[in-house]
Amino acid sequence: xxxxxxxxxxxxxxxxxxxxxxxxxxTGVYQPSKSVIRVSPFEKHTSYSPYxxxxxxxxxxxxxxxxxxxxxxxxxxxxxxxxxCVGCKLCxxxxxxxxxFYDTDxxxxxxxxxxxxxxACAEACPTAAIQWVEAEVQDWQGEFAAQRGNVxxxxxxx
Amino acid sequence: MxxxxxxxxxxxxxxxxxxxxxxxxxxxESEVVLVAGEWPxxxxxxxxxxxxxxxxxxxxxxxxxxxxxxxxxxxxGDANTVAPAGEMSPLVSRFIPRRATxxxxxxxxxxxDDGSIVDYDDLLIATGSSATRPPVPGAxxxxxxNLWTLDDAKGVLSHIKDGMDVAMIxxxxxxxxxxxxxxxxxxxxHIVEIMPQVLPRMVDKDGATLVEDWLTQxxxxxxxxxxxxxxxxxxxxxxxxxGDGTDIIVDLVIMGTGIRTNLGWLEGSGIDxxxxxxxxxxxxSNIPNVYAAGDVAQGAELxxxxxxxxxxxxxxxxxxxxxxxxMASRDxxxxxxxxxxxxxxxxxxxxxxxxxxxxxxxxSVLLVTRDHVYRxxxxxxxxxTGAIIMGPSRALWTTNDVGMLKGLIQSxxxxxxxxxxxxxxxxxxxxPFVASHITRDMLPxxxxxxxxxxxxxxxxxx
Numbered sequence: 001x002x003x004x005x006x007x008x009x010x011x012x013x014x015x016x017x018x019x020x021x022x023x024x025x026x027t028g029v030y031q032p033s034k035s036v037i038r039v040s041p042f043e044k045h046t047s048y049s050p051y052x053x054x055x056x057x058x059x060x061x062x063x064x065x066x067x068x069x070x071x072x073x074x075x076x077x078x079x080x081x082x083x084x085c086v087g088c089k090l091c092x093x094x095x096x097x098x099x100x101f102y103d104t105d106x107x108x109x110x111x112x113x114x115x116x117x118x119x120a121c122a123e124a125c126p127t128a129a130i131q132w133v134e135a136e137v138q139d140w141q142g143e144f145a146a147q148r149g150n151v152x153x154x155x156x157x158x
Numbered sequence: 159m160x161x162x163x164x165x166x167x168x169x170x171x172x173x174x175x176x177x178x179x180x181x182x183x184x185x186x187e188s189e190v191v192l193v194a195g196e197w198p199x200x201x202x203x204x205x206x207x208x209x210x211x212x213x214x215x216x217x218x219x220x221x222x223x224x225x226x227x228x229x230x231x232x233x234x235g236d237a238n239t240v241a242p243a244g245e246m247s248p249l250v251s252r253f254i255p256r257r258a259t260x261x262x263x264x265x266x267x268x269x270x271d272d273g274s275i276v277d278y279d280d281l282l283i284a285t286g287s288s289a290t291r292p293p294v295p296g297a298x299x300x301x302x303x304n305l306w307t308l309d310d311a312k313g314v315l316s317h318i319k320d321g322m323d324v325a326m327i328x329x330x331x332x333x334x335x336x337x338x339x340x341x342x343x344x345x346x347x348h349i350v351e352i353m354p355q356v357l358p359r360m361v362d363k364d365g366a367t368l369v370e371d372w373l374t375q376x377x378x379x380x381x382x383x384x385x386x387x388x389x390x391x392x393x394x395x396x397x398x399x400x401g402d403g404t405d406i407i408v409d410l411v412i413m414g415t416g417i418r419t420n421l422g423w424l425e426g427s428g429i430d431x432x433x434x435x436x437x438x439x440x441x442x443s444n445i446p447n448v449y450a451a452g453d454v455a456q457g458a459e460l461x462x463x464x465x466x467x468x469x470x471x472x473x474x475x476x477x478x479x480x481x482x483x484x485m486a487s488r489d490x491x492x493x494x495x496x497x498x499x500x501x502x503x504x505x506x507x508x509x510x511x512x513x514x515x516x517x518x519x520x521x522s523v524l525l526v527t528r529d530h531v532y533r534x535x536x537x538x539x540x541x542x543t544g545a546i547i548m549g550p551s552r553a554l555w556t557t558n559d560v561g562m563l564k565g566l567i568q569s570x571x572x573x574x575x576x577x578x579x580x581x582x583x584x585x586x587x588x589x590p591f592v593a594s595h596i597t598r599d600m601l602p603x604x605x606x607x608x609x610x611x612x613x614x615x616x617x618x619x620x
Contacts, residue, residue: 033554040588051592056601057609063479064472066171066202067216071612086206086216089557093500093509094472096568096600098561098591104505104551107211139598149576149593 002076003132005037005112005119007050007140011129014039014048021124025115036101036112037121037130043148049141050121050130053078053099053112056137061111064094069109077114085109161189164485165268165276167258168284169194170201171471172452172478174219176282177228178613179482179606186229188486190251191276193258193268196308197221202471204311209339217308225253227617258285261427263445280447282481283424283435287417287453287469292327296389301396302411305336314412320344323408325398327386329356333414334501340412341378341504348379348406350398355382360499360510361532364523365546368530372506381406417469419454432456434467439491441481449485451477458494460568461512461543468497476605483606490606496568500560506530507551509560511567512544524584529553533584540577542566555585562591569596 019035027034037052059078062070069084070091080100087107091100100111122132164180166173169192177190192198198220206212215221222232230251254276260269261281268276289306291297303313318324322345326333329351341347349356355366356373370380384402389411391397398406419434430436430444434456441449441457450457452474459466473495483490500509513536520537529549536544545563549556566573566587573580576590583589604610 038558040592042589049592051588054597054601058604059610062612063475063605063610066200066471066475067219068613071614084216086203086212087502088202088206089500089502089507090202090471092557092560093498093511093564095561096565097597098558098563098565098588100561102507102551102557137601139595139601141592142595142598145589145593146595149579149589 001134001136003117004055004135004137005052005114005122006131006133006135007052008129008131009042009047009049009141009144011127012039012048012050013127013129014041014045015126017124017126018050018121018130021120022112025120026110026113034103034110036099036110042145047144047148049144050125051099051141052121054097054137055112055114056097060094060096061091061100061109064090066090073113073116075114075117077112079113080109080111082106082108161187162279163189163191163277165191165193165278165281166284167193167268167282168286168452168454169196169198169220169253170284170286170452171219171474172284172286172455172481173282174198175475175478176284176449176451176482176485177230178616179479180486181228182606182611182613182616183483183486183488188251190228190230191278192230192253193256193270193276194253195255195257197255199308201306204305204308205336205339207308207339208305208311208314208336209342210315211342214308220253224617257423259423261424261429261448263428263448266447278447280449280485282485283429283443283448283450283454284452284474284478284481285420285423285454287419289332289413290416290418291413292386292415294386294388296391297386297413299389299391299396301409302389302413304413306332306417314340314410317410318343318345319409322346322410323348323395324410324412325350325396325406325408326412326414327398328414328416329353329358329380329382330414330416331357331360331499331501332417333412334360334503336412336414337503345410346377346379348408349373349381350384350386350400350406351380351382352385353382356380357501357508359515360501361508361546361548362515362534364525365508365532365534365548368527368532368548369503369506369508371527372503372530376504379406417453419467419469421454432465436465440484440489441477441492442484449481451481458492460494460496461570463494466497468495470497470499472496472498479605488607496564498564502551505551506548507556507560508546508548509563510544510546511564512536512542514544514546516544522581522584531556535580535584537577540573541570542573559587562587565596565600566591566594569594569599571596571599
């Protein structure tokens with residue numbers, strides 16, 4: 001079984017260390033805008049969840065690329081080959097999860113590449129909300145968000 | 159026993175995806191004949207070639223070695239060496255650089271432009287579209303280019319120079335894909351559009367107003383609601399005589415006035431054609447061993463199921479993969495394609511999905527004119543059936559939300575109470591997206607019957 005990034009939103013404190021570690025690993029700078037794992041607040045900032053590429057089997061981004069600039073790495077990550085990417089953004093409208101991005105500085109697509117098999121986000125997470133483990137990929141955040149969404153809607157918001 | 163012979167007519171996105179998918183399944187066991195007038199290349203990346211950010215070699219999708227990996231030999235010209243009718247072919251798979259001129263579906267014979275005949279067991283029509291020119295006097299003169307083919311791009315590149323005035327006639331999606339590339343040459347651009355707004359088939363009036371303002375602020379001249387009456391030569395330059403009485407003098411004219419599907423050669427073939435070739439859920443035409451894909455195919459649209467010609471890259475890709483699997487004797491049904499487009503206009507990011515042009519009153523809108531930010535959702539009950547999303551690329555949430563918006567539409571999810579939330583919080587797409595279990599519903603979905611693999615891996619193992 002492949003290793004995957006397992007997300008346990010209940011353990012996330014919103015400290016954003018994963019975003020810092022990710023951007024540093026990917027680009028050499030601590031810059032959350034370059035992070036490909038993104039932490040979002042839920043229920044009026046009482047809880048948080050990281051969110052990143054599921055490395056889905058359909059690989060919508062890979063199939064959509066007109067120049068074969070996306071391939072699959074040894075650890076099963078769908079990765080962008082930068083030299084090959086022309087920056088047409090087709091992958092960003094093909095991915096239904098919103099986990100492949102366009103970098104306005106490089107004019108290329110970028111996404112989670114699982115750091116070549118040692119994901120910096122999982123290593124940086126102090127509460128094990130992000131784990132690099134053997135598992136079947138699944139919808140880690142859906143139930144967590146659905147519960148919090150309801151609370152939000154029935155009257156705790158203003 | 160003779161190998162099954164698949165004939166692919168057209169080497170664009172649909173044709174190449176079909177060939178790769180055939181090879182993905184049969185690992186080289188069948189005979190594939192590609193009939194295409196030129197070496198396969200990606201039209202999608204021509205704007206970047208025009209903008210000189212990539213070289214010409216980057217444009218080609220099937221080079222000689224790549225064809226060899228797919229088990230296809232280049233047959234440089236003499237298609238008559240293809241086995242005559244009734245004989246078993248002694249030949250390996252081949253690429254014949256010819257155009258098809260006629261199809262005999264009763265006897266399974268394809269006629270090429272040198273008169274030679276290719277027999278087939280099954281055939282894919284993926285002949286795409288050609289650019290059209292308006293019937294305007296002078297439209298066929300010098301220094302007037304379409305921008306549709308690689309040769310067109312080379313023509314413009316040989317002529318365009320820093321400081322020139324360039325007119326772009328037609329302000330549709332195709333024109334706008336090359337806008338950045340044209341501007342990168344340091345030219346003064348004049349856009350002419352016969353409709354009252356730019357991008358008439360990609361955004362509504364409110365969206366178009368933002369685009370026009372964005373372009374005007376960046377020095378582009380926009381002339382909407384007016385048509386070119388004639389194009390005249392004047393001192394080595396081009397004079398566009400306009401219907402509203404103004405003249406526009408330029409050095410170079412680029413035509414983006416529309417495309418037409420290449421179906422004329424099918425006259426008398428017995429193939430059912432409406433707007434395009436009518437195809438079933440396996441992308442077969444009314445003739446069971448003749449498929450159609452890409453711009454020429456009128457296939458199911460994802461949301462309504464009605465058959466439409468999309469003429470967009472993502473649909474051509476999906477069509478090609480589905481046809482390839484079915485030609486390789488799999489039984490893969492096609493769910494339908496979602497209409498979608500994305501543009502970058504001098505760092506203004508614009509995407510639209512589904513039925514973004516709709517008379518529906520049931521919409522949610524966020525419009526911030528000053529920031530060039532626009533979001534619009536089209537509702538059918540508690541489901542989103544179409545959307546426009548626009549904003550500066552540097553505003554991160556613009557590009558970040560594009561994919562989730564696609565997921566909201568593609569998954570056909572019922573949003574329930576989240577509809578009201580989205581209506582009031584149109585910037586917060588992520589929360590309704592995650593809470594609606596779209597990931598759970600989408601993860602098992604596959605276009606083919608196995609996980610997608612890179613086409614390089616397909617060729618490597620053949």
